Amino acid sequence: MERHRQVAWTERAAGVMPAGGFGNFDPSLVIREGHGARVWDEDGHDYVDYLIGSGPMLLGHGHPEVVDAVQGQLSKGMTFFANNAAGIELAEVICDAVTCAEQLRFVSTGGEADMYAMRLARAHTGREKIIKFEGGYHGMSAESLMSLAPTRLQNFPLAVPDSAGIPESVRDLMLIAPFNDAEFVKGLLDEHADEIAAIIVEPLQRLIPPAPGFLEALREETEKRGIVLIFDEVVTGFRLAYGGAQEHYGVIPDLCTLGKIIGGGLPLAAVAGKADIMAHFDANKAGDAGFTYQVGTLSGNPLAAIAGLKTLEILRRDGAYEQLRQNGKTVMTALENHLTNGDIPHQIVGDPVLFDVVFTASPVIDYRCVLHANADLARCFNQTLREQGVLKPPSKFYVSLALTDDDLAHTERAIAEAANALNHN
Ligand SMILES: Cc1ncc(COP(=O)(O)O)c(C=O)c1O
Structure with missing residues (x-):
């Protein structure tokens, strides 16, 4: 096999893309292909994959039934813009599964x-203002880039833009709160209630689970004041449970956003929620004060819809979520055992379907706890895992259903090596 193809590809990428990459993931890794729970780089090294495409590939790569379904559609057309049966059926399946979703629109x-x-x-x-939590990730809009990953910490609720190019005025529209601090949010609402349109929250923020009563408090306080509660379920939807975080935690928002899994690996996402709110998208109301323009060339395209439909069908089968959680627990237990044996201060933070090690002795309840953890240890740990054939994002393990006993055993050996490397660092 030809070696060092990755270096050549990395050099070519550097010529045509800023920082040589598609985004912020390590550009020196160039993936050639994926099958099941493994991916291969351009030099032929294989990795047990906990990146899973940044979350969509919950069934693993190239699941034969999903591939068949997509191939069946390919010859019939890739995108129509107009309504199509696959997209309509997927909308029905999502509205059946997700409690707040009376209606949806695809994006x-x-x-x-x-x-x-x-x-x-x-x-x-x-109203115009939105409460967002520090460290919460909601994509790349101007609002979402406020206090996404600030390194210069400000007093709450002052927003910090994490990107250039955002008008100063956007900062004034965003109020930033610490995740898991219901009392702080109540204070903000008391002070600004008449100005606040929404609270947007990742119900499990990045890795950090909600404290008992936190989501319930957000629900109660927003309901009282006619404020829209938005759950960003792009990660948690169809992952924490078939009905997402709202099913798992038993708290129902007014709106939610979905992505990743619902497109089965192809580009598709959705905004979903109560019909009276979704009605603002009704194009028959163009010109009315509340009309909200919504359209997109690829929205609801049949290829992604078919991939999503098959993926969700497989997830509805008996035992799927039990298996997913069991896979995650196996990895979490290995992490706990090897890091404890190595006497390395750490917390395993998250849920069996997505989690990571945070190198700190203190409990992790919000963004600042993660910011103040030992990032050097995390880098070393992740690097050793990579060298040992385990691929993960910098601050997450995304578990898939495709993991075999062999993959899990390989992962545990890599974790043992990585824990060992920390002790010799
Ligand atoms: C919670 C959350 N919301 C929104 C997004 C944005 O999704 P996309 O990358 O499809 O725009 C992400 C992406 O990782 C996410 O994790």
């Missing part, structure tokens, strides 16, 4: 869905 990315959700909340309430 192409999670970030687009979040942008529309915030806009809908403004249209519905006639």
